[in-house]
Amino acid sequence: MDQVAGSRDPGAAASHPALDAAASSPPPGAGGAAAPDVRAVVAEAVADSHGRIVAALIRITGDWDLAEDCAQEAVTVALERWPVDGVPANPGGWLMTVARNRAIDVLRRATVERRKLAELAVLADPAPAPAPTSDDRLRLIFTCCHPALALEARVALTLRTVAGVPTADIARAFLVTESTMTRRLTRAKTKIAQARIPYRVPSGAALAERLPGVLAVLYLLFTRGYDSDGEPAFAAEAIRLARVLTELMPGEPEVAALLALFLLQHSRRDARRDDEGNLLTLDRQDRARWDHDAIAEALRTLPATGGPYALQARIAACHAADTTDWPRIAGLYDRLAEHLPSPVVQLNRAVAHGYAYRPADGLALLAAAREGGGLDDYPLAVAAEAELTARAGDRERAVALFERAAAVAHSYAEQRALLARAEELS
Amino acid sequence: MKYMMFVCTDTEPETDDSAVPDIDKWVAENDAAGRRLEGDQLAPPSAATTVRVRGGQLLLSDGPFAETKEVIVGYDILECADLDEAIEVVRAHPMAWHGRIELRPFPGA
Numbered sequence: 073m074d075q076v077a078g079s080r081d082p083g084a085a086a087s088h089p090a091l092d093a094a095a096s097s098p099p100p101g102a103g104g105a106a107a108p109d110v111r112a113v114v115a116e117a118v119a120d121s122h123g124r125i126v127a128a129l130i131r132i133t134g135d136w137d138l139a140e141d142c143a144q145e146a147v148t149v150a151l152e153r154w155p156v157d158g159v160p161a162n163p164g165g166w167l168m169t170v171a172r173n174r175a176i177d178v179l180r181r182a183t184v185e186r187r188k189l190a191e192l193a194v195l196a197d198p199a200p201a202p203a204p205t206s207d208d209r210l211r212l213i214f215t216c217c218h219p220a221l222a223l224e225a226r227v228a229l230t231l232r233t234v235a236g237v238p239t240a241d242i243a244r245a246f247l248v249t250e251s252t253m254t255r256r257l258t259r260a261k262t263k264i265a266q267a268r269i270p271y272r273v274p275s276g277a278a279l280a281e282r283l284p285g286v287l288a289v290l291y292l293l294f295t296r297g298y299d300s301d302g303e304p305a306f307a308a309e310a311i312r313l314a315r316v317l318t319e320l321m322p323g324e325p326e327v328a329a330l331l332a333l334f335l336l337q338h339s340r341r342d343a344r345r346d347d348e349g350n351l352l353t354l355d356r357q358d359r360a361r362w363d364h365d366a367i368a369e370a371l372r373t374l375p376a377t378g379g380p381y382a383l384q385a386r387i388a389a390c391h392a393a394d395t396t397d398w399p400r401i402a403g404l405y406d407r408l409a410e411h412l413p414s415p416v417v418q419l420n421r422a423v424a425h426g427y428a429y430r431p432a433d434g435l436a437l438l439a440a441a442r443e444g445g446g447l448d449d450y451p452l453a454v455a456a457e458a459e460l461t462a463r464a465g466d467r468e469r470a471v472a473l474f475e476r477a478a479a480v481a482h483s484y485a486e487q488r489a490l491l492a493r494a495e496e497l498s
Numbered sequence: 499m500k501y502m503m504f505v506c507t508d509t510e511p512e513t514d515d516s517a518v519p520d521i522d523k524w525v526a527e528n529d530a531a532g533r534r535l536e537g538d539q540l541a542p543p544s545a546a547t548t549v550r551v552r553g554g555q556l557l558l559s560d561g562p563f564a565e566t567k568e569v570i571v572g573y574d575i576l577e578c579a580d581l582d583e584a585i586e587v588v589r590a591h592p593m594a595w596h597g598r599i600e601l602r603p604f605p606g607a
Contacts, residue, residue, distance in 0.1 A: 218581075220581055220585075266603055266605065267581045267601075267603045268499045268579075268580045268581050268603060269580070269581045269582075270579075270580040270581065270582050272580075272582070274582065278582070
C-alpha cells in the first residue's frame with residue numbers, strides 16, 4: 073500500500089499548532105486556484121474511506137460520536153492541507169491517520185485506559201492489515217441495520233455513518249428538518265449504546281436471518297427520496313455500499329444479485345425522460361443512452377442462484393436485452409411471487425403474462441391481484457389495465473382507463489405520460 | 499448487561515401450538531446458564547392497585563395504570579452479553595409465541 077510521504081506525514085497532526093487551528097482558520101491563499109480540484113479529490117476519498125475510518129474508530133473506542141467527529145475533522149484538515157502540500161499518494165490512508173490522531177488526542181485528554189490507545193496506535197501504522205478494517209465496515213453495516221432499530225432510523229444511520237452523507241442531505245430526502253434528523257440519529261445511537269446492540273457480524277443461522285434485513289435497508293436507501301431529475305437521491309451511495317458488501321461477503325449470491333439489480337436499474341438513469349422531462353416507458357427509451365458498462369458489469373456478476381433479489385435482477389436483465397423475452401419474464405415473476413407475494417409483484421406478474429401470452433391472461437391475473445387488495449386506485453394498476461385493454465383491442469375503454477390512471481397519478485410527469493398515451497389511442 | 503423482560507399477553511397469539519417451547523425447560527436452561535437472575539408470574543390485573551400522590555394527597559385506583567387488552571403477566575431479569583443474546587433467550591420463551599415480551603435494559607448495568 074502506498075504511504076504518505078514524509079513531508080506530508082500527518083502522524084504529527086495532533087500536536088501540530090497549525091492543525092489545531094484548522095477548523096477555525098481561513099483556507100490558505102495558495103490553495104485558491106487548486107481548491108475545486110482538491111474538493112473533488114477529498115469528496116472521492118471521503119466517499120471511499122469514511123465508512124472504513126468510522127467503523128475502525130467505533131470498534132476501538134465504542135464511541136460513535138467521537139468516531140464521526142474525528143472523521144469529519146480529518147476532512148477539514150485535508151481541505152486545508154492538500155491545496156498547499158499536494159494530494160497525498162494514499163488519500164484514504166492519510167484521512168485514517170489524521171482521524172486516528174484526533175481520536176488519540178481526544179481520548180488522551182479524557183485519560184482513557186492504555187489498551188485503547190495502544191490499539192489505536194497500530195491502526196494506521198505504515199503497513200496496516202487490510203482484514204480488520206474490512207471486518208469493521210461489515211460490523212458497522214450490520215449494527216446500523218439491526219432490526220431492533222426502527223427501519224427509517226436504519227436507513228438514515230447507514231447513510232450518515234457508513235456512507236458519510238451529511239445529515240442535512242438525509243433530512244431533505246426524508247422530508248424533515250435537519251434538527252429532527254439529528255435527533256433521530258442521536259436517538260438511534262443512544263439505543264445502540266443503552267440496549268447494547270452488539271458491534272458484530274452475526275454468524276451461522278443468525279446471519280441468514282439478518283442478511284435480508286441489511287439488503288432491505290440498502291434497497292430502501294437506493295429508492296429513498298428522489299432528486300429533481302427523478303433519480304433516487306442516494307443511488308450512488310447504495311451502489312457503493314452494495315459493492316463493499318459484495319467484496320466483504322463474496323459467498324452470498326443475494327448480495328451480488330442486489331448489486332446487479334442496482335446497476336441495471338441505474339443504467340437507465342439518463343434515458344428515463346425525454347428532452348421535455350416526460351417519463352418514458354422502457355420500450356420508448358433511447359437505448360444508446362443506457363449505461364452499457366453498468367449493464368455489462370451486472371450481467372457478469374449476476375449469480376446463477378439466489379432468492380428474490382436474484383429474480384428481480386434477472387428480470388431487469390431481460391429488460392436490458394435487445395429483444396424482451398416476455399415468456400421468460402413471466403416465468404421469473406411466477407417465482408418471485410412465491411417469495412414475495414406483494415400487490416406490486418402480482419401486478420407486474422399480470423402485466424408480464426399479458427405481454428407474453430394473451431392480453432386477456434394478463435387482465436385475468438390483474439383481476440385476481442386486485443382481489444388480494446392493496447391495489448385500489450394505485451395508478452400503475454389502472455395504467456396496466458389500460459395498456460392490456462388497449463392490446464386486447466378495446467381502444468375506447470383503454471382511453472377511459474388511461475384518463476382515470478392520469479387522474480390518480482402521483483406526479484405531474486406520470487400524469488402527462490398517461491394522458492399522452494390516451495391521446496395516442498383516441 | 500441486565501435486561502428486564504416484561505412478559506405480556508397479546509390479542510393475536512400464535513395459533514399453531516406444535517412448536518411452542520416449554521416454560522419449565524426455558525427456566526431450567528437459563529437458570530443453569532446463569533442468564534436468568536430472577537423472575538415470576540404476576541396475579542391478574544384485577545388484583546392491581548395504582549398509587550399516586552398529588553398535592554400531598556394519596557390517590558388510589560383499582561386496576562392497572564394502563565387500560566389495554568395486553569396485560570403484563572410476569573417478568574424475568576436476564577444477565578446477557580448483549581441485545582442479540584437476550585433476543586435469543588426471549589425467542590425461546592413460550593410467551594414470545596402466545597403473547598409478546600418487551601426487553602428493556604437496565605441503565606448502565
